[in-house]
Amino acid sequence: MRLLTHNMLSSNVKGVTNGFPLGIEVEKVVEKQVELSADFLINIFSKIEWKALVDASRAVGYAELPDQADASMLDSDEFLRKFHHALLELHLEEGALLCPETGRRFPVNKGIPNMLLHEDERGVSHGGCRKSNTQLRRIKYFDRKTSLSWAEQCIMMAVDKLKTTTSALCKFCDCGKCPASA
Amino acid sequence: MKLKQLEGLVGGLQQFSNPKIELEQYPTGPHIASRMLYTAENSFGDVSNKIVADFGCGCGTLGAAAALLGAEHVIGIDVDSQALELAYQNAEDLEVDIEYIQCDVKNLRWRGQSVDTVVMNPPFGTRKKGADMDFLSMSLKIASQAVYSLHKTSTREHVRRAALRDFNASSAEVLCELRFDVPQLYKFHKKKEVDVAVDLWRFVPKH
Ligand SMILES: C[S@@+](CC[C@H](N)C(=O)[O-])C[C@H]1O[C@@H](n2cnc3c(N)ncnc32)[C@H](O)[C@@H]1O
Numbered sequence: 001m002r003l004l005t006h007n008m009l010s011s012n013v014k015g016v017t018n019g020f021p022l023g024i025e026v027e028k029v030v031e032k033q034v035e036l037s038a039d040f041l042i043n044i045f046s047k048i049e050w051k052a053l054v055d056a057s058r059a060v061g062y063a064e065l066p067d068q069a070d071a072s073m074l075d076s077d078e079f080l081r082k083f084h085h086a087l088l089e090l091h092l093e094e095g096a097l098l099c100p101e102t103g104r105r106f107p108v109n110k111g112i113p114n115m116l117l118h119e120d121e122r123g124v125s126h127g128g129c130r131k132s133n134t135q136l137r138r139i140k141y142f143d144r145k146t147s148l149s150w151a152e153q154c155i156m157m158a159v160d161k162l163k164t165t166t167s168a169l170c171k172f173c174d175c176g177k178c179p180a181s182a
Numbered sequence: 183m184k185l186k187q188l189e190g191l192v193g194g195l196q197q198f199s200n201p202k203i204e205l206e207q208y209p210t211g212p213h214i215a216s217r218m219l220y221t222a223e224n225s226f227g228d229v230s231n232k233i234v235a236d237f238g239c240g241c242g243t244l245g246a247a248a249a250l251l252g253a254e255h256v257i258g259i260d261v262d263s264q265a266l267e268l269a270y271q272n273a274e275d276l277e278v279d280i281e282y283i284q285c286d287v288k289n290l291r292w293r294g295q296s297v298d299t300v301v302m303n304p305p306f307g308t309r310k311k312g313a314d315m316d317f318l319s320m321s322l323k324i325a326s327q328a329v330y331s332l333h334k335t336s337t338r339e340h341v342r343r344a345a346l347r348d349f350n351a352s353s354a355e356v357l358c359e360l361r362f363d364v365p366q367l368y369k370f371h372k373k374k375e376v377d378v379a380v381d382l383w384r385f386v387p388k389h
């Protein structure tokens with residue numbers, strides 16, 4: 001995983017408000033040379049969180065980036081070379097990423113971070129609902145229109161459902177997490 | 183690179199050996215994949231020198247095509263570790279640099295619109311209703327420039343409405359209608375090959 005990818009990723013654990021930047025635990029770093037494209041670096045510069053890149057590069061053992069950087073430095077070939085190296089040539093091959101708020105560890109193996117969440121770590125994205133059907137989609141629309149909590153929506157949907165059928169409370173969701181499936 | 187050359191290169195990639203039905207794992211064929219990326223590059227300039235993400239990368243065809251066309255940084259995302267291993271191997275064989283992340287697309291959390299272009303062949307939502315919409319919604323949050331995606335032609339109006347009204351699209355255009363051969367990977371397919379009409383879409387996200 002390049003540090004460019006690290007600069008984009010945020011912790012996705014439910015309830016985390018500021019999941020960026022992820023901490024880095026290093027077991028193995030590899031370097032892979034790639035051709036430098038000044039155009040790419042100049043374009044990307046304004047999108048990079050500089051401090052996160054500096055800290056990440058130090059974590060993987062590269063200490064050449066300056067603490068502060070501004071666009072005027074892009075004129076310097078030496079700066080571009082270092083920026084390029086840190087951003088694109090250093091790979092976290094083995095290790096982990098750490099959520100800055102909860103400390104949750106996302107292992108990195110063969111350069112691939114595993115950001116899969118356990119069921120209880122997922123947000124309100126209905127990720128835990130296996131039986132997603134039209135009613136679940138209706139909830140999502142609901143979701144955007146109002147700002148009801150997941151629980152409130154489930155209750156409203158259950159009431160809705162009771163009006164049309166006589167079946168027991170809310171069969172449409174069996175995620176085991178929301179009150180409707182309890 | 184010429185279109186034929188690109189099609190030839192991605193045509194040599196390995197495909198799923200043990201596809202998982204519930205994840206709708208069928209490969210994006212070389213014909214469609216090469217045309218999709220070739221159009222993105224040559225008609226819109228959305229690939230070379232860009233950051234490109236391949237959502238539900240599977241065997242990794244779309245991301246590989248992007249890398250071959252000169253994308254600076256390509257990230258493939260899939261929920262399935264076997265698919266990622268296959269994509270990883272395919273990238274090695276082609277000698278292209280591609281990054282992978284194992285994640286459910288629904289649960290991605292990235293800092294702002296951090297990639298330029300998303301390319302994807304999402305699950306059509308035949309096994310898990312709404313899966314296609316989850317992909318579309320997330321891609322439009324993460325891309326700053328364009329999203330290229332395949333959706334069944336039968337859902338065209340729904341896709342357009344959802345993209346423009348509910349998700350973050352400022353424009354939604356069908357570039358062409360294609361035939362998608364879903365091979366008979368799955369027992370529940372009665373015919374040998376199911377030929378589905380799909381639209382190749384280009385969406386532009388709002389900023
Ligand atoms: C139609 S295939 C895409 C094929 C791919 N473009 C290729 O060239 O082989 C859909 C892919 O999406 C993945 N997938 C399904 N649901 C997903 C989810 N929620 N998050 C991430 N990936 C998912 C599947 O594992 C599968 O590889």
